Amino acid sequence: MKLITHNMLTSKCIKGVLTGYPLAINATDVKVTEVDYNPDFLSRVIPKLDWEVLWTAANSIGHGEGLPKAVEPKFEENEEFLKKAHKVLLEVEVEEGYLTCPESGRQFPISKGIPNMLLTEAEVQ
Amino acid sequence: MSKRPEHLAPPEVFYNADEARKYTQNSRIIDIQAQMTERCLELLLLPEDSSCLLLDIGCGSGLSGSVVEENGHMWIGLDISPDMLDVAKERETEGDLVLGDMGEGVPFRAGCFDGAISVSALQWLFNADKKSHKPVKRLYNFFSSLYASLSRSARAVFQFYPENESQLELLTSQAMKAGFYGGVVIDYPNSAKAKKFFLVLMTGGAGPLPKALGTDETDNSLQVKYAKREATKGARGKPLKNTRAWLLEKKERRRKQGKETKPDTKYTGRKRSGRF
Numbered sequence: 001m002k003l004i005t006h007n008m009l010t011s012k013c014i015k016g017v018l019t020g021y022p023l024a025i026n027a028t029d030v031k032v033t034e035v036d037y038n039p040d041f042l043s044r045v046i047p048k049l050d051w052e053v054l055w056t057a058a059n060s061i062g063h064g065e066g067l068p069k070a071v072e073p074k075f076e077e078n079e080e081f082l083k084k085a086h087k088v089l090l091e092v093e094v095e096e097g098y099l100t101c102p103e104s105g106r107q108f109p110i111s112k113g114i115p116n117m118l119l120t121e122a123e124v125q
Numbered sequence: 126m127s128k129r130p131e132h133l134a135p136p137e138v139f140y141n142a143d144e145a146r147k148y149t150q151n152s153r154i155i156d157i158q159a160q161m162t163e164r165c166l167e168l169l170l171l172p173e174d175s176s177c178l179l180l181d182i183g184c185g186s187g188l189s190g191s192v193v194e195e196n197g198h199m200w201i202g203l204d205i206s207p208d209m210l211d212v213a214k215e216r217e218t219e220g221d222l223v224l225g226d227m228g229e230g231v232p233f234r235a236g237c238f239d240g241a242i243s244v245s246a247l248q249w250l251f252n253a254d255k256k257s258h259k260p261v262k263r264l265y266n267f268f269s270s271l272y273a274s275l276s277r278s279a280r281a282v283f284q285f286y287p288e289n290e291s292q293l294e295l296l297t298s299q300a301m302k303a304g305f306y307g308g309v310v311i312d313y314p315n316s317a318k319a320k321k322f323f324l325v326l327m328t329g330g331a332g333p334l335p336k337a338l339g340t341d342e343t344d345n346s347l348q349v350k351y352a353k354r355e356a357t358k359g360a361r362g363k364p365l366k367n368t369r370a371w372l373l374e375k376k377e378r379r380r381k382q383g384k385e386t387k388p389d390t391k392y393t394g395r396k397r398s399g400r401f
């Protein structure tokens with residue numbers, strides 16, 4: 001699971017959960033794979049992110065170093081900033097661990113890099 | 126016996142490790158899925174020359190995702206079959222994967238995707254694989270959560286295999302109830318082999334449905350079914366009709382104008398670089 005996905009993922013499909021966001025990350029295995037740098041894509045996606053959640057998530061798995069706490073003004077022209085965003089959003093991946101719903105405490109396992117968001121019958125709306 | 130896989134077993138059972146491997150190695154399947162994905166992307170009308178974030182619903186082993194990548198976009202895939210997702214991992218697709226059941230809802234935050242595609246997966250929602258499964262409710266859960274996860278004026282396009290007319294009606298009615306506009310586009314309606322169904326769903330204002338392929342200009346209207354061109358009432362508390370509505374419609378109109386030139390430029394200027 002990449003952190004871009006974590007930034008979008010919620011547990012709001014659980015009955016009774018309102019926003020289910022952000023999910024807390026517990027990681028036992030994190031890897032970094034190289035991904036082609038695409039400033040176009042980054043400029044488009046950054047305004048849609050919850051940057052604070054990204055910052056917290058990156059730090060919670062030990063990859064927050066040097067990451068600015070807020071989106072910088074004119075970030076589209078700031079290559080240094082975009083490269084940092086690129087790395088945490090697309091290159092850092094949680095391989096093993098689990099996510100925790102902030103409202104219900106429900107845990108979602110992450111195994112082989114894939115978060116399992118399947119619900120039980122009782123949890124479905 | 127039925128040839129439809131969705132009649133044989135639940136998707137997570139049907140798409141087991143064996144089937145996932147067979148499916149992904151079959152060159153005929155690869156070709157067909159790629160073609161249909163290209164058509165879905167075309168129908169999405171994404172802003173030209175930009176790299177978008179797309180949701181691939183029922184992404185499977187990532188055959189559709191590979192085409193999304195080739196077109197310069199990033200994708201997040203949702204699928205119910207762990208074995209299909211394992212193969213996607215093995216193939217080192219560049220999209221990111223989530224294990225989940227679309228009928229339980231799309232587990233993403235509001236407004237995060239520039240568009241959604243789904244290739245050969247939607248028909249599975251007509252099944253009731255568990256006692257608790259009610260297709261109508263699952264369709265509504267799915268469409269309403271999908272609607273929320275799309276950014277304003279984004280589209281969702283599904284290639285799927287309907288069994289009958291009533292399924293088409295059920296699909297469109299649940300999608301409209303969830304706030305979407307749109308309908309079903311049928312390409313090559315007169316060819317047994319090439320005929321393909323695409324459900325095209327739009328947010329942020331009504332627009333005409335795209336033209337189907339393989340039809341005469343004159344009988345085109347017959348090939349577009351259940352187009353809901355009027356505003357459907359009851360958008361269920363979604364911020365559809367806020368003050369930005371006029372602006373969105375204006376945008377949609379502009380997009381429509383751009384579309385006129387599409388047939389000539391189908392493959393020209395398509396972004397092939399900028400992979401992730």
Ligand SMILES: C[S@@+](CC[C@H](N)C(=O)[O-])C[C@H]1O[C@@H](n2cnc3c(N)ncnc32)[C@H](O)[C@@H]1O
Nearest residue numbers: 136183185188189204205206226227244246249
């Ligand atoms: C024919 S495959 C298509 C895969 C991929 N889109 C492609 O073009 O190759 C259909 C996929 O839909 C998935 N699927 C079926 N029902 C689903 C559900 N309720 N939620 C999520 N995925 C589902 C299956 O697991 C399978 O991977």
